[in-house]
Amino acid sequence: xxxxxxxxxxxxxxxxxxxxxxxxxxxxxxxxxxxxxxxxxxxxxxxxxxxxxxxxxxxxxxxxxxxxxxxxxxxxxxxxxxxxxxxxxxxxxxxxxxxxxxxxxxxxxxxxxxxxxxxxxxxxxxxxxxxxxxxxxxxxxxxxxxxxxxxxxxxxxxxxxxxxxxxxxxxxxxxxxxxxxxxxxxxxxxxxxxxxxxxxxxxxxxxxxxxxxxxxxxxxxxxxxxxxxxxxxxxxxxxxxxxxxxxxxxxxxxxxxxxxxxxxxxxxxxxxxxxxxxxxxxxxxxxxxxxxxxxxxxxxxxxxxxxxxxxxxxxxxxxxxxxxxxxxxxxxxxxxxxxxxxxxxxxxxxxxxxxxxxxxxxxxxxxxxxxxxxxxxxxxxxxxxxxxxxxxxxxxxxxxxxxxxxxxxxxxxxxxxxxxxxxxxxxxxxxxxxxxxxxxxxxxxxxxxxxxxxxxxxxxxxxxxxxxxxxxxxxxxxxxxxxxxxxxxxxxxxxxxxxxxxxxxxxxxxxxxxxxxxxxxxxxxxxxxxxxxxxxxxxxxxxxxxxxxxxxxxxxxxxxxxxxxxxxxxxxxxxxxxxxxxxxxxxxxx
Numbered sequence: 001x002x003x004x005x006x007x008x009x010x011x012x013x014x015x016x017x018x019x020x021x022x023x024x025x026x027x028x029x030x031x032x033x034x035x036x037x038x039x040x041x042x043x044x045x046x047x048x049x050x051x052x053x054x055x056x057x058x059x060x061x062x063x064x065x066x067x068x069x070x071x072x073x074x075x076x077x078x079x080x081x082x083x084x085x086x087x088x089x090x091x092x093x094x095x096x097x098x099x100x101x102x103x104x105x106x107x108x109x110x111x112x113x114x115x116x117x118x119x120x121x122x123x124x125x126x127x128x129x130x131x132x133x134x135x136x137x138x139x140x141x142x143x144x145x146x147x148x149x150x151x152x153x154x155x156x157x158x159x160x161x162x163x164x165x166x167x168x169x170x171x172x173x174x175x176x177x178x179x180x181x182x183x184x185x186x187x188x189x190x191x192x193x194x195x196x197x198x199x200x201x202x203x204x205x206x207x208x209x210x211x212x213x214x215x216x217x218x219x220x221x222x223x224x225x226x227x228x229x230x231x232x233x234x235x236x237x238x239x240x241x242x243x244x245x246x247x248x249x250x251x252x253x254x255x256x257x258x259x260x261x262x263x264x265x266x267x268x269x270x271x272x273x274x275x276x277x278x279x280x281x282x283x284x285x286x287x288x289x290x291x292x293x294x295x296x297x298x299x300x301x302x303x304x305x306x307x308x309x310x311x312x313x314x315x316x317x318x319x320x321x322x323x324x325x326x327x328x329x330x331x332x333x334x335x336x337x338x339x340x341x342x343x344x345x346x347x348x349x350x351x352x353x354x355x356x357x358x359x360x361x362x363x364x365x366x367x368x369x370x371x372x373x374x375x376x377x378x379x380x381x382x383x384x385x386x387x388x389x390x391x392x393x394x395x396x397x398x399x400x401x402x403x404x405x406x407x408x409x410x411x412x413x414x415x416x417x418x419x420x421x422x423x424x425x426x427x428x429x430x431x432x433x434x435x436x437x438x439x440x441x442x443x444x445x446x447x448x449x450x451x452x453x454x455x456x457x458x459x460x461x462x463x464x465x466x467x468x469x470x471x472x473x474x475x476x477x478x479x480x481x482x483x484x485x486x487x488x489x490x491x492x493x494x495x496x497x498x499x500x501x502x503x504x505x506x507x508x509x510x511x512x513x514x515x516x517x518x519x520x521x522x523x524x525x526x527x528x529x530x531x532x533x534x535x536x537x538x539x540x541x542x543x544x545x546x547x548x549x550x551x552x553x554x555x556x557x558x559x560x561x562x563x564x565x566x567x568x569x570x571x572x573x574x575x576x577x578x579x580x581x582x583x584x585x586x587x588x589x590x
Contacts, residue, residue, distance in 0.1 A: 116142070167197055483503065
């Protein structure tokens with residue numbers, strides 16, 4: 001009879017009400033927000049219920065064996081465990097089911113249809129949040145993903161309906177109001193490809209940062225996707241011949257001028273890999289030299305480093321430094337590089353870029369220096385700016401000394417460097433983070449670009465191949481429009497041009513070209529042992545006494561402050577030069 005089990009039932013309820021709440025509390029079931037319950041919480045509930053039921057069953061079996069309970073059905077213990085699991089789990093997962101159900105139910109006709117590119121963790125997270133968050137009014141309709149195992153699968157009720165290569169076909173065949181790119185680790189080339197398709201079809205496109213990017217802090221407070229500079233470079237990376245470079249550097253004393261700059265700092269970092277004997281880091285700015293010195297001493301404590309504060313315009317100081325440290329190799333990177341600033345500081349451009357280079361080259365030539373490599377720029381070809389003209393004269397100084405002395409002195413010429421201080425990328429980043437507008441001088445202005453590591457690779461490669469009187473070039477691919485670069489940065493940051501941020505055109509700066517050139521027409525490019533590096537021979541340039549005469553005139557004009565006559569002399573001296581010295585209208589435009 002059932003009535004015979006009433007004492008057992010009462011005992012069971014009493015023990016269960018004492019044991020189970022205690023066990024559940026120990027497992028943390030009363031301190032969780034169950035609207036976000038997951039498989040981890042399901043395992044937690046199973047463990048808690050199993051532990052509590054086993055303890056209750058054990059107590060009951062002991063009481064039954066002691067005769068305290070007369071009747072006991074062992075199936076009751078199993079039924080209790082199953083009912084407890086259903087009850088405890090059901091009550092706790094109900095808030096999540098309700099939250100997801102309500103979120104999905106409220107995406108009505110006014111909601112925008114969203115295509116999710118990427119069905120990984122990030123894509124699933126996006127869909128789940130869109131389904132739960134009513135006020136977003138965004139309705140995920142499908143995923144696209146290249147994983148063959150996911151094709152046709154459903155994630156949070158949304159089907160994977162194709163591969164990334166089918167994005168154009170899907171957008172043409174379906175109503176899509178917006179595309180959300182949810183592959184945080186994807187290269188910029190892939191992001192740009194999807195973005196270009198969306199732009200052609202006039203469909204809004206956004207990217208999202210990864211959860212790990214947010215946690216690690218690689219995404220800024222403004223929640224912009226962190227831009228990888230390699231994403232902006234529309235070509236493959238430049239390889240390097242480690243054996244050739246290493247054999248030329250190992251065990252040598254290396255002096256770097258302008259060592260606190262972007263290129264020179266990276267040069268210091270990369271040189272360490274080839275085990276030079278010493279690094280002599282020469283720079284005029286004490287803060288930048290201190291920073292690279294601190295970094296090098298912390299990361300490469302076995303490296304012998306000499307931080308030297310000096311101005312390359314001071315010839316006796318240069319002599320003292322070379323006599324003291326006796327370098328074998330010189331990388332000459334010190335220069336004023338900002339076009340707009342040099343337009344209104346002509347004397348500084350002459351004394352630093354020309355006189356300073358002459359000092360370094362002369363001292364290196366009379367010392368035991370084996371090789372010297374000078375960093376130059378595409379702005380030195382048919383210069384339209386004082387900065388470019390001063391770098392062309394500096395090139396002539398290096399090449400003339402190589403011709404007269406027979407030493408392995410060379411020039412490396414390349415375009416703009418992405419991410420260097422004062423370059424377009426930091427400026428655009430600041431403008432994007434501030435909400436815009438992003439300022440571009442002209443919609444058609446274009447430049448050659450490379451990354452800082454690439455620039456250093458080229459310098460090292462040219463250094464290893466130099467035989468003297470060389471001008472080396474990197475095959476930099478096609479020039480990139482600054483407008484396209486700005487648009488790429490906006491989209492790679494997860495924003496939409498025209499909706500989230502604008503681009504404004506400010507007009508060309510004085511001294512600025514629409515496009516740059518890397519060599520003169522009369523020069524011939526010759527291949528080298530490296531597939532991405534070319535050698536130029538010959539180029540029109542001054543040599544010997546004729547060059548010396550021009551340099552002396554420029555120095556006298558700079559000392560007098562007669563910048564107008566200095567510009568005229570530069571223009572008359574350099575082939576194809578066309579230089580202006582009017583104050584630029586906007587220093588923030590790029």
